[in-house]
Amino acid sequence: MSAPGPITLAEIEAAAALLRDVAITTPMEESRWLSAVVGGPVLLKCENLQRTGSFKIRGAYVRMARLSEEERARGVVAASAGNHAQGVALAARMLGIKATVFMPEGAPIPKLNATRGYGAEVIFHGAILDEALAHAIEYAEETGAVLIHPFDHVDIVAGQATCGLEIVEQAPQAATVLVPTGGGGLIAGVALAIKELRPDVRVVGVQAEGAAAYPGSLAAGHPVALAAMRTMADGIAVARPGQVPFDAIERYVDEVVTVSEESISRALVLLLERAKVVVEPAGAVAVAAILDRPEAYATPAVAVLSGGNVDLLLLAKLIRHGLAAAGRYLNVGVRIPDRPGGLAALLAGLAEQGANVLEVSHERTSGSLSIDEVEVHVQLETRGPEHAEAVLSQLWASGYEVIEIS
Numbered sequence: 001m002s003a004p005g006p007i008t009l010a011e012i013e014a015a016a017a018l019l020r021d022v023a024i025t026t027p028m029e030e031s032r033w034l035s036a037v038v039g040g041p042v043l044l045k046c047e048n049l050q051r052t053g054s055f056k057i058r059g060a061y062v063r064m065a066r067l068s069e070e071e072r073a074r075g076v077v078a079a080s081a082g083n084h085a086q087g088v089a090l091a092a093r094m095l096g097i098k099a100t101v102f103m104p105e106g107a108p109i110p111k112l113n114a115t116r117g118y119g120a121e122v123i124f125h126g127a128i129l130d131e132a133l134a135h136a137i138e139y140a141e142e143t144g145a146v147l148i149h150p151f152d153h154v155d156i157v158a159g160q161a162t163c164g165l166e167i168v169e170q171a172p173q174a175a176t177v178l179v180p181t182g183g184g185g186l187i188a189g190v191a192l193a194i195k196e197l198r199p200d201v202r203v204v205g206v207q208a209e210g211a212a213a214y215p216g217s218l219a220a221g222h223p224v225a226l227a228a229m230r231t232m233a234d235g236i237a238v239a240r241p242g243q244v245p246f247d248a249i250e251r252y253v254d255e256v257v258t259v260s261e262e263s264i265s266r267a268l269v270l271l272l273e274r275a276k277v278v279v280e281p282a283g284a285v286a287v288a289a290i291l292d293r294p295e296a297y298a299t300p301a302v303a304v305l306s307g308g309n310v311d312l313l314l315l316a317k318l319i320r321h322g323l324a325a326a327g328r329y330l331n332v333g334v335r336i337p338d339r340p341g342g343l344a345a346l347l348a349g350l351a352e353q354g355a356n357v358l359e360v361s362h363e364r365t366s367g368s369l370s371i372d373e374v375e376v377h378v379q380l381e382t383r384g385p386e387h388a389e390a391v392l393s394q395l396w397a398s399g400y401e402v403i404e405i406s
Helices: 009-018 032-038 056-065 069-074 083-095 109-117 129-143 154-170 185-197 214-220 243-252 261-274 281-292 312-325 342-352 385-397
Strands: 028-030 042-046 076-079 099-103 121-124 176-180 202-208 255-259 301-305 329-337 356-363 373-381 401-405
Touching: 009 056, 009 154, 009 185, 028 154, 032 042, 032 281, 042 154, 056 083, 056 154, 076 083, 076 129, 083 099, 083 109, 099 109, 099 129, 109 121, 154 185, 154 243, 154 301, 176 185, 176 281, 185 202, 185 243, 202 214, 202 281, 214 243, 214 255, 255 261, 255 281, 261 281, 261 312, 281 301, 312 329, 329 342, 329 385, 342 356, 342 373, 342 385, 385 401
Parallel strands: 042 301, 076 099, 099 121, 176 202, 176 301, 202 255
Antiparallel strands: 028 042, 329 373, 329 401, 356 373
């Protein structure tokens, strides 16, 4: 794709006019919990409450509404891990266009069902988005269908930029805006809109450590593909940045940072527990960055929650992972006397400390055990790291040999 000229504020405002009766103006809510952590106001831009559950309808509709009648008659094709698929499917239904979407194997079931529910044909191909996208490009060449790229097109970026217009209007005093970043369409658009209106605002992109293509690409001065990716944040798992967003990010974005899987799951759980907000892993990365370095971002700060389409089974796993990352679970191995009442005494001591026992297992055959010992593995639920430390201190004070802690 040839590099276009810069997207102007007028083009972004024209996109906003197209979306007036399509996308909603999503809420901007202050998080008192995050504000207390940072020491200044932190606001959440709730794109998880957008139609289709993510920001993607913005760019998809703008791109497809600008197709000619001849292009619409040929139908459209897209590739997506789920959120762009839903945006394309809904836009196609609203505009009367046939849509085919390629999704990687293992795409979240709610995203699959919603895409089909909007009327699009779904075809599975490849293990990651980039493989599905390559097949979608081949399909477009073979059939004449118009490719609706998830991020690498000026109309897509202009559509996503309308989120930036809303941020400036809803948080006119914002000093920092943090945006989840995959292929780059959202942050490119948000940065364009914000820097046109408020060039003093610091715009920060946030990527998952296991799928962070932008740091290396920006260092190289051009998009560079990752050799491999591994992250729970499927919505931002993109191996190679798009040229259109890359050019805008290189020019307008102040910094791109990365967050770990543990930080993502912890942020997701805390958003659910403290802010009463449901997000998918990709939607939690901006908050994860704030929690990792609360002193690094000038306030008022805005964290964009880019999507909320999370499978309930995955959410259950993420909650457990996030609780573990937050120190709410404690796994210990304890050696106790192999005699009647030994286990009961251990459990009674844990109960006195207010630790909830989730699982207990015995190990009697280890060669490292004395003949009168048994090793007990206990999974505990605690109130947090300080409580976990208190539980461990009590075990040591009671004379137990604690041989494994996690």
